[in-house]
Amino acid sequence: MTETVVPRKTYVAVWAVLMCLTALTGAVSFINLGEWSTVVAIAIACGKATLVIAFFMHLRYEKQRIIWVWATVSAVWLTILFLLTMNDYLTRGFLRVPGK
Amino acid sequence: MSESSQASAWSVREALDRDSLHEQYAEHDQQRESAKLGMWVFLATEVMFFGGMITGYIAYRDAYPAAFRAGSVHMLFMAGTLNTAILISASLFVALAVHAAQLGERKTLVWFLSIAMFLGVCFLSIKGYEYYEHWVDHKVPGPSFQWDGPDPRHAEMFFVLYFFLTGFHALHMVIGVSILAFIVYFAARGRYTPEYHNPVENAALYWHFVDIVWIFLYPMLYLIGHKHV
Amino acid sequence: MATTGQLEVTGYDDFINAKSGIKSWLFTTDHKRIALLYLTSITFMFFIGALFALIIRLELLTPKGDLVQADTYNKMFTMHGLVMIFFFLIPSIPAVLGNFLIPLMIGAKDVAFPKLNLLSWYIYDVGAIMFIYTILTGGLDTGWTFYTPLSTSFVTSSVVVGALAIFVVGFSSILTSLNFIVTVHRLRAPGMTWGRLPLFVWASYATAVIIVLGTPLIAISMALVALERIFGIGFFDPLLGGDPLLFQHLFWFYSHPAVYVMILPGMGVISEIMTCFSRKRVFGYKSMALAILGIAVFGFLVWAHHMFVAGISVYSALVFSFLSYLVAVPSAIKVFNWTATMYRGSVYLLTPMLYALAFIGLFTIGGMTGLFLASLGIDVHVTDTYFVVAHFHYIMVGGMVTAFMGGMHFWWPKISGRMYPEGWGKVAAAIMFIGFNLTFFPQFILGYVGMNRRYWEYASQFQVLNVLSTAGASVLGIGYLLPLGYFAWSLRYGARAGNNPWNAAGLEWTVPSPPATHNFDVTPVVTSEAYDYDQLPKDIVVPREASVVGE
């Protein structure tokens, strides 16, 4: 056996934090923070996702480096997809010529 | 009696079958690592699959922010929040089930997975209820779509995105619940041991991934309206 | 390496004869048998695609649309593209040669998930059958690019089944690639470090990474097109403020890297052939491996160069043009390094080497014309013309298919245990090279002069070049049929190959041909780098029937 066995307490603690974060993000959504609303909501979601990946999916205890790589790769590729697509959408109309 | 002893004989034999390494592997650890790596690679694929739709969400929300906020007001905030809590709890039980599998606690494993399945079914039922409410409310895109606000077309686009994103997520939930059902079945027959429980672990990884998708869908769809009355 | 007579080869059960009966093939989990199953399927699909190409070229003999109707013509080029790309090119080298060779090359008994491997072949077949169903029920006329809103709201052909066929076949390549990735990470033999991997394995690995990260995007785009067609409402509906360019972004996010899926494995094959027939290690192993990874990663950053005139912002066009030039650098490195591999080597001009040299020539032309297309000012003029058609055929057919044929000749002795007839091989290679250039070179000129792609009728001043192209295509067709004939012939009459007819480096050549089901009796231990040709015999003595009998 080379697997790390995580104590049950840890899982329950992580679950409690996740529930709190859910309550927090729900509560914050009632406050209009303007542009920051989205930033806060996505930041909390990223935090929750990180917890799930680290503890429930055992990435924190993972000894195979390549699994770390693959977990990161999908995030990096998503970023490429979002950034380079939005790079088009956000810069349309810079020249004030329709379609350019 | 004879039936149950036959069943246990079966499960022992199957366990032995399973236990024997597949010929391309030298040792159990290598086999387990391979299975896990395969699952992570597959999850990378799944991330990109949802990424395509989320790209559409980002582009359109950037273009029609007001219509998206207006659309989000029609989301059932309580149902969405409850569903988030349900999924997180289901994930907890799945994680605890893996823990049980690692320790070889067969009964606990079966119980925890069954609870997770039940929570998954709850999630789907609530989702179904939401869809029903949207249908009654004429918020399903298509000929029956009705909108009182100023920008009906872009609001309709919000609902297109809502139904596609949550629909594909729900499809993944259905798959996830079915996978858990298989695992419960085999777990009850004692197929998984502390040495061999790759399927439990991989099913759990998949389940957590589906959970993560929802963790993002929840703020993207439910929380952008600022007033949920 | 005793090449012994037929009766004496009884020491092992080779994978072909280990079991018999159709069931033993349909339920096999042996990666080598699955490779052959794939070979059968893709060859079948190739000839369907070739049939469409034949009709296209015949129609274009004359400027008027006189052979087939406009709709039929549109279906021909749509289905030619779809069949060739999704059902032939993408699975060609990875699923056939990759499946056969990767475990052998890294010293493994099989791939990591043999059942999944078989499943992916079945999924491929389901996709293929769905697509054939589409063909039989009237075909598709969306163009292989499925651009919305033409595909979602206007054409009347069976888009839904066609798009879902692409969706399904995408899963097949994802599963194969997932298998390769895990296999390369986890099943390498002791001593087979990353620095000792043959470049073919590097290339297959990089290809698998592209497929795993890119294919979901084509899957979701196809699913969204199908759903929008079913429900009449969806992501790309301009009425709801949907943007047709969003589809193009998602589509090309996969389909541009897919071009590298269709060339990287070919590059891997060429590296193996060039070293073997130069009797020499590869020039700059590290930079070759890095270039492969560089192409795989940078390939994801350039997709919108297909959209320079499509209405993307000028700023993003500049970014994508710049990035497109960056991805050209590793390709340039590879061409120069292959050439340098021959330097002070000891060159044998055998059939696989002829294909490899043809590859370098054709790929260079294809790559160089890619530089034209990456240049914004030129691209505006030549995009959507025959210039583009010529360019990507130089990469996909001149590159990938040539590499596939080279690889098939190179490893045919390993796969079948028999030698193909060398003379015929050279003749076929020459015919293919001539036919190919005659077919596609005129199209560069046609494009710049002003002939649109996907045109059923064209202006009469383009006819001479089109006739040349059609003539070339007929020659090319003969070039493809010949190997089919002599490969079949060699199965019975070819000389026995022995373990290593080329005296080539690599673990796959240390086992008998055809290999045993379990590949290696004892797990090999690797102690030297790839392409250690100084450790191998200096000469290649191609086995001939006579010498076999004589010994």
Next chain:
Amino acid sequence: MFPLWPTAASTISGEVDALYLFLISVTSAVTLAVLCLIVVFIFRYRHSKHPVADQVSGSVPLEITWSLVPLGIFMIFFVWGATIYVAEATPPKDSLQIYVVAKQWMWKIEHEEGQREINTLHVPMNRDVRLTMISQDVIHSFWVPEFRVKADVLPGRYTTLWFRANRPGKYNLFCSEYCGTMHSGMIGKVVVMDPVKFQAWLTGGGEMGSFAATGQKLFQELGCTSCHRFDTQGRGPNLVGVYGKPVLLDDGSTVIADDAYVRESILNPGAQIVAGFKPIMPSFQGIVTEDQLLSLIAYVKSLATPEEQEPVSNRPPVPKTAGGTEVQ
């Protein structure tokens, strides 16, 4: 026997051809060099002549050289190509405005003076011509090989193309983006005329009045005038002098009242409401065609005071009264 080169008939053609020639010379030189090396190596190092290979394993300086030198050359290609592209994307200010509507499988052309044509485009020689294009159905692409310019024509969104023809004659106009069954039949002619003759041609068939006048007529027929009044502020914004200027919206943001904005405001009026107005305007989606929309835009444009047509900066001045449009 066959053409190698299309006629150059616009100012940009020469520039594209120059870059093309440059690319051809550089790439052929490199390709030939590689092919020659291969041939030389085959002869010098063939097995019969050079039976034992020397195990050269690489040379880092060489490899760096043949990575960096191509990169440098590529940057020339990039910058040169980009220069042409940017020039093609920025129409000069006083270009002749022409509207193009594409549909399966024909081109409809509208001149500001009121001339309408189908599958033929008359343009004057030596004058900048700017096309504002939109598609009624699928994606098309406007291409005149002799001009070396091309731009996709999209449904739901305007795109622009400009050129300056400098050689009289008749040239082919192609649809270059696959658009369905008769894609190859969606061709037309571009007629480049002497400016004087062009003027005569323009006024020749002018019974219908200018394109903006068509728009004005439509504006009245559709009843727009009941809300968009010119003497006073009605239930809708006064449209005089609006075109080309920033508009404050009710969510606090501003947009420039360009073609896209006017189009959106007619089809989807609630999407961007001018500050101080109620979202009461009905949608004209499905009621007006793309040609009619263009004529309405031409009309709104004609209401702009000429010197204010091109605003100086992107940053709009904050209007003093929040209650209405900044234009009075």
